[in-house]
Amino acid sequence: MKKIIVGFNPLKWVTVVVYIFIFAPILVVILMSFHPQDIVSFPMPGFSFKWYAKFLSNENLLRALWVSLTLGLSAGCLAGVIGTLAAFAIVRSNLRIKAALNAVTFAPMVISGVVMGVAILSFFNAIGFPRGFFSLVVTHSLFSLPYVVVVVSARLAGFDRSLEEAAMNLGATPWQTFRSVTLPLIAPGIIGGMLLAFTISFDEFPATQFLSTPSTATVPIRIFSMIKTELNPQINVLATIMIVITIGVPLISEYFFRKK
Amino acid sequence: MEKAALKAPAYRSDEIPDAATGQEPFFIRLLQQRGFIAGVQFGPIVFWIFFFLLIPMLIILFYSFCQRGPGGVIEHSFSLKNYTHFFVAPIYRKVLIKSAVIALEVTLGALLVAYIPAYYLATVKMKNRILLLIMLIVPFWTSLLIRNYSWILILGREGIINVYLMQWGIISEPLQLLYSEFAVVLGLVHWVLPFMIFPIFSTVDNIDFDLVNAAKNLGANSLQAFWRVTLPLSMPGIAGGCLLTFILTIGSFVTPSLLGGPEDLMITMVIAERFLTLFDWPFGSAASIIYLAIMIAFVLVYDRFVGLKRILNM
Amino acid sequence: MADLELKQVTKQFGTFLAVKDFSISVEKGEFVSFLGPSGCGKTTTLRMIAGFIEPSKGEILIRGKRVDGVPPYRRDAGMVFQNYALFPHMTVFDNIAFGLRYRKVPKDEIKKRVREMLELVRLPDVEGRRPAQLSGGQQQRIALARAMVIKPKVLLFDEPLSNLDAKLREKLRVELRQIQQEVGITSIFVTHDQEEALALSDRIVVMNQGGVTQIGTPFEIYEKPSTEFVGAFIGQSNFLNGTVEAADRDTLKIKLAEGILVGAKKTAPVDLGAKVKVLIRAERIDLKSKPQATHLASDTNVIKGTIENWSYLGGNVHYYLRLENGQSVFVIEQTAGKTMFQKEDAAFLVFGFHNCLYFPRHT
Ligand SMILES: Nc1ncnc2c1ncn2[C@@H]1O[C@H](COP(=O)(O)OP(=O)(O)O)[C@@H](O)[C@H]1O
Numbered sequence: 001m002k003k004i005i006v007g008f009n010p011l012k013w014v015t016v017v018v019y020i021f022i023f024a025p026i027l028v029v030i031l032m033s034f035h036p037q038d039i040v041s042f043p044m045p046g047f048s049f050k051w052y053a054k055f056l057s058n059e060n061l062l063r064a065l066w067v068s069l070t071l072g073l074s075a076g077c078l079a080g081v082i083g084t085l086a087a088f089a090i091v092r093s094n095l096r097i098k099a100a101l102n103a104v105t106f107a108p109m110v111i112s113g114v115v116m117g118v119a120i121l122s123f124f125n126a127i128g129f130p131r132g133f134f135s136l137v138v139t140h141s142l143f144s145l146p147y148v149v150v151v152v153s154a155r156l157a158g159f160d161r162s163l164e165e166a167a168m169n170l171g172a173t174p175w176q177t178f179r180s181v182t183l184p185l186i187a188p189g190i191i192g193g194m195l196l197a198f199t200i201s202f203d204e205f206p207a208t209q210f211l212s213t214p215s216t217a218t219v220p221i222r223i224f225s226m227i228k229t230e231l232n233p234q235i236n237v238l239a240t241i242m243i244v245i246t247i248g249v250p251l252i253s254e255y256f257f258r259k260k
Numbered sequence: 261m262e263k264a265a266l267k268a269p270a271y272r273s274d275e276i277p278d279a280a281t282g283q284e285p286f287f288i289r290l291l292q293q294r295g296f297i298a299g300v301q302f303g304p305i306v307f308w309i310f311f312f313l314l315i316p317m318l319i320i321l322f323y324s325f326c327q328r329g330p331g332g333v334i335e336h337s338f339s340l341k342n343y344t345h346f347f348v349a350p351i352y353r354k355v356l357i358k359s360a361v362i363a364l365e366v367t368l369g370a371l372l373v374a375y376i377p378a379y380y381l382a383t384v385k386m387k388n389r390i391l392l393l394i395m396l397i398v399p400f401w402t403s404l405l406i407r408n409y410s411w412i413l414i415l416g417r418e419g420i421i422n423v424y425l426m427q428w429g430i431i432s433e434p435l436q437l438l439y440s441e442f443a444v445v446l447g448l449v450h451w452v453l454p455f456m457i458f459p460i461f462s463t464v465d466n467i468d469f470d471l472v473n474a475a476k477n478l479g480a481n482s483l484q485a486f487w488r489v490t491l492p493l494s495m496p497g498i499a500g501g502c503l504l505t506f507i508l509t510i511g512s513f514v515t516p517s518l519l520g521g522p523e524d525l526m527i528t529m530v531i532a533e534r535f536l537t538l539f540d541w542p543f544g545s546a547a548s549i550i551y552l553a554i555m556i557a558f559v560l561v562y563d564r565f566v567g568l569k570r571i572l573n574m
Numbered sequence: 575m576a577d578l579e580l581k582q583v584t585k586q587f588g589t590f591l592a593v594k595d596f597s598i599s600v601e602k603g604e605f606v607s608f609l610g611p612s613g614c615g616k617t618t619t620l621r622m623i624a625g626f627i628e629p630s631k632g633e634i635l636i637r638g639k640r641v642d643g644v645p646p647y648r649r650d651a652g653m654v655f656q657n658y659a660l661f662p663h664m665t666v667f668d669n670i671a672f673g674l675r676y677r678k679v680p681k682d683e684i685k686k687r688v689r690e691m692l693e694l695v696r697l698p699d700v701e702g703r704r705p706a707q708l709s710g711g712q713q714q715r716i717a718l719a720r721a722m723v724i725k726p727k728v729l730l731f732d733e734p735l736s737n738l739d740a741k742l743r744e745k746l747r748v749e750l751r752q753i754q755q756e757v758g759i760t761s762i763f764v765t766h767d768q769e770e771a772l773a774l775s776d777r778i779v780v781m782n783q784g785g786v787t788q789i790g791t792p793f794e795i796y797e798k799p800s801t802e803f804v805g806a807f808i809g810q811s812n813f814l815n816g817t818v819e820a821a822d823r824d825t826l827k828i829k830l831a832e833g834i835l836v837g838a839k840k841t842a843p844v845d846l847g848a849k850v851k852v853l854i855r856a857e858r859i860d861l862k863s864k865p866q867a868t869h870l871a872s873d874t875n876v877i878k879g880t881i882e883n884w885s886y887l888g889g890n891v892h893y894y895l896r897l898e899n900g901q902s903v904f905v906i907e908q909t910a911g912k913t914m915f916q917k918e919d920a921a922f923l924v925f926g927f928h929n930c931l932y933f934p935r936h937t
């Protein structure tokens with residue numbers, strides 16, 4: 001294997017450069033979170049945890065983190081349930097509307113978040129419903145639905161239906177079959193989809209800016225205004241925490257699935 | 261045969277409880293109705309899409325024909341004023357052109373950056389290919405805001421690039437990298453890269469390389485074989501990646517807001533400004549509808565000339 | 575009372591008739607195979623018995639009780655699937671105990687019965703393993719145990735051995751028959767493998783294009799095929815076109831091409847001059863280098879042919895001969911204690927009248 005790539009392979013080196021390009025911004029932020037000074041400067045004069053300490057006493061940011069976490073969990077669960085049911089409908093039913101449904105489900109993925117945001121804002125405004133947490137949960141779940149549908153559909157499409165027949169043949173009712181056979185076997189797909197949904201919600205800004213209120217300001221809302229106003233190094237800490245959460249959560253769940 | 265007959269009487273089967281009647285409790289029978297199951301599966305998503313996608317879109321369509329009254333109230337006086345204003349005022353034409361130009365630049369840029377790694381990963385069957393593929397999704401997992409912030413740290417006046425270039429004496433004055441179209445395109449290319457790499461990767465990965473070898477066998481050199489065989493065969497992936505990239509970019513908001521200069525206004529920024537600071541919802545709605553119309557027109561034209569089916573079947 | 579009864583069961587998919595007018599009555603402890611080419615409706619029939627699909631017409635009775643319309647989980651028909659369908663997320667123990675849990679069997683009894691079953695299928699030490707850690711043959715035995723532990727009224731098999739390699743298939747076939755007889759459980763076995771059906775069954779149902787062609791013991795099916803299809807599908811046979819030349823009370827004389835006559839035992843009434851197709855089993859023909867008897871005397875046919883080709887298969891030899899009228903005949907001979915014929919050798923085909931079957935022919 002190694003011998004094939006002897007000497008200089010331009011394709012390989014271009015690939016390496018692209019990977020550096022992909023990871024550079026992420027690594028820079030993590031590095032900066034340990035920067036010891038107020039003004040971000042290069043090269044780093046040292047290494048410190050002081051911004052972490054500052055961050056941990058910044059109530060605004062902590063509240064935003066809490067809002068984002070609960071919002072992500074709620075939207076993830078909601079999208080998980082709706083998306084799983086929809087995946088069943090799309091994979092297993094033979095109704096005509098399923099193709100149309102499949103296509104429409106993907107609309108929120110390609111329509112600009114800004115436009116989705118103003119449309120949903122207008123909707124809630126028209127029915128006299130206040131902005132805030134609920135409207136955010138709805139919007140974020142809508143954005144995450146296509147991802148859940150894709151992941152769960154893939155899992156369902158590969159599902160051997162004779163397993164369900166075997167269960168019923170052995171005396172399990174359709175509901176018992178679903179609980180004891182179908183659900184456990186597609187659970188990794190559902191959880192994977194929900195994690196994706198969480199990640200999407202956790203990072204959503206374009207639509208969120210229209211729907212959040214001061215008490216439901218999410219982490220992206222805070223970061224956006226911090227970037228716009230002053231370059232506070234606490235962003236680096238927040239960024240590092242976000243990176244650790246968004247990369248760590250899937251990795252941890254992966255680890256547990258492997259073990260099981 | 262006799263043996264079976266001899267032993268047979270010893271066998272008695274278990275009865276399932278209430279197998280005799282074959283009747284289920286009411287709610288279980290309800291659960292098993294086909295209509296009920298279909299309702300549970302289709303219901304929530306149809307509800308969600310109807311109320312939170314279709315109706316909201318119709319509402320902004322309605323608003324786009326209204327007028328902004330004093331204090332931001334929406335006056336239900338129907339006219340095409342918002343639309344005519346949008347197309348008459350030069351600033352909005354500039355915004356539209358800028359959006360399209362940036363989207364095009366990003367699409368081309370992403371294609372250039374993505375093709376070689378996608379090709380390399382697909383053709384060199386290395387052991388840790390899966391790991392390298394997963395690593396491509398990592399930027400997708402990390403917050404876009406954070407990545408943009410990081411570009412500020414890298415490209416800014418006192419950012420990494422300027423600091424080092426000056427230290428090494430290559431430049432004497434910091435370069436204006438940030439708050440420019442260049443920064444916007446760079447940030448967006450970084451954002452859309454996975455959407456470009458994966459479709460290309462999967463089509464190249466599915467190419468039967470005996471075809472390429474056959475071409476070489478017939479006398480083509482490597483470059484010719486690539487140009488005449490591999491590239492045309494990877495066209496569906498390229499087409500799919502470009503479509504997705506273009507659509508995502510033209511609707512992007514965060515990156516142009518954070519990395520762009522005052523000139524780099526995109527249509528989403530106009531919409532957001534109208535809704536958030538000018539409280540002119542009708543005009544903002546009209547701009548949204550124009551954005552949607554352009555997107556739909558683009559997809560239809562694309563379907564006409566390239567074909568969506570080919571991409572979607574990928 | 576029959577354990578399982580099908581009365582004119584018919585299944586239609588759209589305009590396509592997958593199963594038509596299937597009727598049979600299966601006795602307690604009987605082992606019945608559905609045999610037929612792929613696509614003939616065997617699985618569909620089995621799935622109607624199990625309750626996964628409902629018949630379009632007809633009745634299905636298990637122990638005298640109508641079950642069509644009863645959902646599968648209330649039918650008490652255990653099924654062994656072609657791909658085993660073991661639950662991959664459960665251990666072998668949980669797989670086998672699955673049905674018992676839904677029958678509210680007490681815990682200790684579940685344990686006892688699962689262990690008994692594992693003994694019965696000769697896999698006592700695997701209860702803690704996952705299906706993926708078992709070989710194909712072991713998985714199929716667990717699938718059998720899982721279906722039998724609930725003591726179903728009928729046991730249904732859908733080509734359970736077809737995913738296994740030939741040696742293992744035969745071994746499991748013997749074991750399966752043994753276990754079935756030990757327990758005395760009524761069984762329906764779907765297969766497209768004639769050898770499997772012949773070896774296992776008390777009775778065979780031969781199916782073709784959705785219809786039942788013949789029901790009978792393996793002996794009847796092989797020796798007295800009711801139609802040309804059954805004769806062709808099972809065993810290796812020669813078919814020769816002819817017309818009935820003469821008939822008396824017990825025998826027929828059938829004229830083949832170029833006036834060659836063969837004698838056949840009369841099994842069904844035919845008219846003189848009727849067009850027939852003659853069936854002769856390849857292994858029922860003896861090849862002799864000299865005609866030791868007279869043709870058509872003492873109920874024996876002796877016909878001259880020339881060896882055109884042969885293939886040696888160890889235990890037996892396949893000879894391809896040409897008769898004097900140009901028709902080809904295929905003969906299987908045991909190799910034990912015989913000298914082999916060579917190409918171009920003349921040989922006499924010797925077969926009794928009773929080995930010469932005939933069917934009406936329309937072309
Ligand atoms: N759900 C279905 N819809 C339409 N046709 C079907 C369906 N299930 C089976 N068939 C058709 O019915 C015929 C019999 O199928 P099957 O019973 O599976 O045959 P086999 O004898 O090989 O088991 C086949 O031609 C098959 O294509």
Ligand SMILES: [Mg+2]
Nearest residue numbers: 613616617618
């Ligand atoms: Mg079948």
